Amino acid sequence: MNSSHILPPQKTVLLVAVLPLLFLVSPPAHAHKLNVFAWGSDRQIYGETFFNGGRKAKNITVQVQNAESHSLVLTTQTNALGEFQFTLPQQVVQQQLDLLVSADSGDGHRGEWLLEASEYLGPESTTADPSTALMNTVDTAAVREIVRQELKRELIPIKKDLAERQEKKVRLQDILGGIGCIIGLAGLLAWFQAKKKTSTGSYKT
Amino acid sequence: MHISEGILSVPILISGGLVTTLGTYIGLKKIDPEQIMPVALLSSAFFVAGLVHVPLGPGSVHLMLIGLLGVMLGWAAFPAILVALFLQTLFFQFGGIAVLGVNTAIMALPALCCHYLTRPWIENPKTRPAAAFIAGFLAILLASFITSCALALTDTGFTAAAQLIIAANIPIMIIEGCITMFTVGFLAKVQPEILYPEYA
Numbered sequence: 214m215n216s217s218h219i220l221p222p223q224k225t226v227l228l229v230a231v232l233p234l235l236f237l238v239s240p241p242a243h244a245h246k247l248n249v250f251a252w253g254s255d256r257q258i259y260g261e262t263f264f265n266g267g268r269k270a271k272n273i274t275v276q277v278q279n280a281e282s283h284s285l286v287l288t289t290q291t292n293a294l295g296e297f298q299f300t301l302p303q304q305v306v307q308q309q310l311d312l313l314v315s316a317d318s319g320d321g322h323r324g325e326w327l328l329e330a331s332e333y334l335g336p337e338s339t340t341a342d343p344s345t346a347l348m349n350t351v352d353t354a355a356v357r358e359i360v361r362q363e364l365k366r367e368l369i370p371i372k373k374d375l376a377e378r379q380e381k382k383v384r385l386q387d388i389l390g391g392i393g394c395i396i397g398l399a400g401l402l403a404w405f406q407a408k409k410k411t412s413t414g415s416y417k418t
Numbered sequence: 419m420h421i422s423e424g425i426l427s428v429p430i431l432i433s434g435g436l437v438t439t440l441g442t443y444i445g446l447k448k449i450d451p452e453q454i455m456p457v458a459l460l461s462s463a464f465f466v467a468g469l470v471h472v473p474l475g476p477g478s479v480h481l482m483l484i485g486l487l488g489v490m491l492g493w494a495a496f497p498a499i500l501v502a503l504f505l506q507t508l509f510f511q512f513g514g515i516a517v518l519g520v521n522t523a524i525m526a527l528p529a530l531c532c533h534y535l536t537r538p539w540i541e542n543p544k545t546r547p548a549a550a551f552i553a554g555f556l557a558i559l560l561a562s563f564i565t566s567c568a569l570a571l572t573d574t575g576f577t578a579a580a581q582l583i584i585a586a587n588i589p590i591m592i593i594e595g596c597i598t599m600f601t602v603g604f605l606a607k608v609q610p611e612i613l614y615p616e617y618a
Contacts, residue, residue, distance in 0.1 A: 246422075319582050322422050390509065402446075
């Protein structure tokens, strides 16, 4: 190695400092992941898919599997807004299966969401229609059921929001931490090579 | 171009891991003390570039700079990309630990191809801009092909996957072509030493 190829230290430091900073000031950083989440009541399930940063995953395949046996329950597609919905088969509802909803965009991105049976089934969904029961007499069980259904509906946006918040946002300290790790590794490599140099008396080129 | 976990079959994951191990070994052997800082710099650039999403085309795509890494680093692109991808997995959940080998191979192999294909023309000032553009463009195209192959060998049809991935990455190919062209041109002006063959 010719010594003229050695980078002057000040130029190297400048390059190291400037290049990554160029990216920090460019458009807002988004992670790169396909997110899925699903919610529902009784047999009707709704869901949404999006890439981190909010970009909708349009017209992609969504598979619904039994979360334990991984047997396929049904397959559906997202619409142009990245949303999907399907009706669960009667037997799935009866068996109270936990469902694994997975979306695959076909280009190597994949996301999953576990939809537990308790989330789409009311615990007393087999009772008689609560509204008719209420007509006859004030039935606490029926009132409870109505409240539960209303609450479930009201909680959907909150659940959606919580699911979205679970996604880790890219933070500046992560980026700087990553760059720090790389520089640290470079230092480690330089140290090993310097040790080799002192033991052999010259650089290995 | 990160393949998520849970898509590829085990033989592909193992082959990707072997290719990456071999490439990283050769790459580390080839790094000499003067090259350590540029390798770390380009590795950092790759690490951060993955966060710059380009809201064009049908898919979710981001910059990779693999053409630039290939031209500048040659075999050292393997360790540079491996380290950056590992940190991206750790910090941003891009890809996954199990697919780290495959993802590194997907991006480092095109980098290496571009290095050998375009390096002679990059060293010539007349052909430099065109060669650098081609390196940036071709690297993404090759990476799209390798990704499609990996997906096709598992289950998805090759044509379907390739069409989807290449269509999504066309804007990236053009952008990276330009970035590589300007960066190489800039480095040739301010730091001409690093473009000489002995460096690689």
